[in-house]
Amino acid sequence: MRKLGYLGPRGTFSQEALKIYxxxxxxxxxxxxxxxxxxxxxxxxxxxCKGRDVYDVYDKYDEIEVRDYITIRDMLFxxxxxxxxxxxxxxxxxxxGSVNEILDIMANEVDxxxxxxxxxxxxxxxxxxxxxxxxxxxxxxxxxxxxxxCRKYISCNFSKxxxxxxxxxxxxxxxxxxxxxxxxxxxxxxxxxxYGLDVxxxxxxxxxxxxxxxxxVSRHDSPKSGYDKTSIVFSTEDKPGSLYKILDIFNxxxxxxxxxxxxxxxxxxxxxxFFVDIEGHRDDDDVRDALTMVKRKxxxxxxxxxxxxxxx
Amino acid sequence: MRKLGYLGPRGTFSQEALKIYxxxxxxxxxxxxxxxxxxxxxxxxxxxCKGRDVYDVYDKYDEIEVRDYITIRDMLFxxxxxxxxxxxxxxxxxxxGSVNEILDIMANEVDxxxxxxxxxxxxxxxxxxxxxxxxxxxxxxxxxxxxxxCRKYISCNFSKxxxxxxxxxxxxxxxxxxxxxxxxxxxxxxxxxxYGLDVxxxxxxxxxxxxxxxxxVSRHDSPKSGYDKTSIVFSTEDKPGSLYKILDIFNxxxxxxxxxxxxxxxxxxxxxxFFVDIEGHRDDDDVRDALTMVKRKxxxxxxxxxxxxxxx
Numbered sequence: 001m002r003k004l005g006y007l008g009p010r011g012t013f014s015q016e017a018l019k020i021y022x023x024x025x026x027x028x029x030x031x032x033x034x035x036x037x038x039x040x041x042x043x044x045x046x047x048x049c050k051g052r053d054v055y056d057v058y059d060k061y062d063e064i065e066v067r068d069y070i071t072i073r074d075m076l077f078x079x080x081x082x083x084x085x086x087x088x089x090x091x092x093x094x095x096x097g098s099v100n101e102i103l104d105i106m107a108n109e110v111d112x113x114x115x116x117x118x119x120x121x122x123x124x125x126x127x128x129x130x131x132x133x134x135x136x137x138x139x140x141x142x143x144x145x146x147x148x149x150c151r152k153y154i155s156c157n158f159s160k161x162x163x164x165x166x167x168x169x170x171x172x173x174x175x176x177x178x179x180x181x182x183x184x185x186x187x188x189x190x191x192x193x194x195y196g197l198d199v200x201x202x203x204x205x206x207x208x209x210x211x212x213x214x215x216x217v218s219r220h221d222s223p224k225s226g227y228d229k230t231s232i233v234f235s236t237e238d239k240p241g242s243l244y245k246i247l248d249i250f251n252x253x254x255x256x257x258x259x260x261x262x263x264x265x266x267x268x269x270x271x272x273x274f275f276v277d278i279e280g281h282r283d284d285d286d287v288r289d290a291l292t293m294v295k296r297k298x299x300x301x302x303x304x305x306x307x308x309x310x311x312x
Numbered sequence: 313m314r315k316l317g318y319l320g321p322r323g324t325f326s327q328e329a330l331k332i333y334x335x336x337x338x339x340x341x342x343x344x345x346x347x348x349x350x351x352x353x354x355x356x357x358x359x360x361c362k363g364r365d366v367y368d369v370y371d372k373y374d375e376i377e378v379r380d381y382i383t384i385r386d387m388l389f390x391x392x393x394x395x396x397x398x399x400x401x402x403x404x405x406x407x408x409g410s411v412n413e414i415l416d417i418m419a420n421e422v423d424x425x426x427x428x429x430x431x432x433x434x435x436x437x438x439x440x441x442x443x444x445x446x447x448x449x450x451x452x453x454x455x456x457x458x459x460x461x462c463r464k465y466i467s468c469n470f471s472k473x474x475x476x477x478x479x480x481x482x483x484x485x486x487x488x489x490x491x492x493x494x495x496x497x498x499x500x501x502x503x504x505x506x507y508g509l510d511v512x513x514x515x516x517x518x519x520x521x522x523x524x525x526x527x528x529v530s531r532h533d534s535p536k537s538g539y540d541k542t543s544i545v546f547s548t549e550d551k552p553g554s555l556y557k558i559l560d561i562f563n564x565x566x567x568x569x570x571x572x573x574x575x576x577x578x579x580x581x582x583x584x585x586f587f588v589d590i591e592g593h594r595d596d597d598d599v600r601d602a603l604t605m606v607k608r609k610x611x612x613x614x615x616x617x618x619x620x621x622x623x624x
């Protein structure tokens with residue numbers, strides 16, 4: 001029984017990422033869907049679901065148990081404790097940037113690895129209770145990142161509406177469904193369907209290129225595929241030019257850095273830890289040698305996994 | 313009449329930063345407080361305050377008008393349009409990291425400069441309506457950054473409480489004051505006082521070192537003080553090693569970089585813009601030469617100001 005987790009509730013983009021990830025891993029394993037499974041005959045159990053329904057969307061997979069979590073922290077701790085094998089978490093969005101909570105937990109609180117990445121195209125929509133008209137919309141609920149992704153649409157069309165950040169886009173849809181028809185939610189079409197809402201406006205996100213990169217987090221990373229990426233986190237000595245010296249190592253070994261993200265070291269203002277993604281796999285000679293040197297030259301170093309790069 | 317803005321409502325840490333900033337600028341100008349001003353005789357007008365009260369805390373200053381804003385965007389646009397001269401905005405917190413909204417607006421939407429920086433020690437507290445006991449607390453309101461700063465306290469003490477992110481810590485206190493005694497807010501002692509709440513627990517933030525760095529944003533930056541910092545934002549060409557080449561410029565000129573922050577370029581996943589702070593002033597020879605070179609070697613470049621470094 002393969003056990004996986006994602007950030008719930010039903011109807012979030014994390015659920016979509018999980019579906020894509022399962023499809024990829026099935027293709028790799030060369031398995032086809034369980035065509036014998038009849039409707040209503042679920043291939044997954046509800047054991048781990050904290051009293052929620054197990055999702056029908058996974059019907060076609062044999063021996064998979066999917067659990068939705070309320071917090072990212074609980075989910076990652078369950079991966080560490082072995083209650084689930086993998087968790088699908090959002091890492092960064094092309095408009096809003098990194099999901100800081102994941103970075104901080106991966107750096108400081110768990111010993112887990114990225115095993116795979118998945119990129120999901122994000123399309124935000126304004127969802128309302130059936131019959132709601134624009135002039136009745138007094139407040140807009142959504143996850144802070146979704147609100148951030150639709151700032152221009154909101155300020156052009158609903159500048160007077162009160163913005164109410166909630167924990168997820170699906171949670172926002174749930175609130176609107178339970179409300180009195182004077183609120184709207186920003187969320188996915190799946191959420192509209194799940195909570196019986198009308199889609200007042202489609203594709204309201206700022207910019208054309210709204211993608212979120214998700215990762216499957218596990219206790220082990222992935223073997224070399226030939227088209228890989230490696231993630232590390234480190235802090236440098238508190239000396240001028242110390243970050244430059246680390247990046248110089250990658251330059252010397254001709255390793256391309258695809259991302260650098262700084263987060264506070266939580267010691268004092270002006271001290272940071274750096275999350276770096278590079279091309280290549282820990283089993284590549286140049287990556288191994290460069291990482292050995294980085295480890296020597298940093299005051300804190302943690303390997304976060306090598307995994308296949310996602311092809312959009 | 314000097315007109316300033318900060319992110320309201322009353323009782324936020326931004327208000328505290330504004331007070332510190334006013335004290336610094338008065339000290340520099342060699343002025344003492346308007347000791348002649350009697351209680352109730354306000355030295356500031358209410359003209360720009362969108363119907364809110366003007367704050368008594370500024371009584372002692374002559375010829376200052378302070379306006380609180382609901383959104384950072386509106387405030388910065390008012391600085392650009394000349395409705396106010398300066399806005400005090402939060403830039404980064406030592407536990408939670410950068411305030412992304414400010415970075416994105418400064419890079420993409422306004423042509424403003426940092427004129428000064430101020431560092432405020434942040435102490436978060438759990439605030440409740442008078443008479444509320446721990447077992448009655450069903451939900452906790454606060455700004456997402458304050459929630460992030462108190463994650464450990466919440467999960468140890470109120471793991472079952474629903475977390476409700478709102479726009480400000482002061483707004484959270486206001487909601488709790490208006491509620492039925494089954495909610496708590498995370499916020500400042502000033503907010504407790506403003507909204508008549510009890511302090512259920514003091515200093516609940518994770519870690520000892522909780523500081524927020526604020527900036528005064530204006531249409532012009534500051535002249536050289538001899539102990540300065542300079543901020544820029546740029547994007548590099550989409551080639552391997554291009555960020556390294558920029559940092560190499562600072563290395564060649566022996567300029568210390570105090571901060572690097574990446575944000576999405578909002579074009580596609582994997583494209584970033586970089587916010588960099590360096591030591592020195594644009595009028596220093598080496599900084600001027602280095603910035604000229606950075607400008608040449610980047611596809612997008614914006615100077616965000618030189619200003620005196622804050623001494624804690």
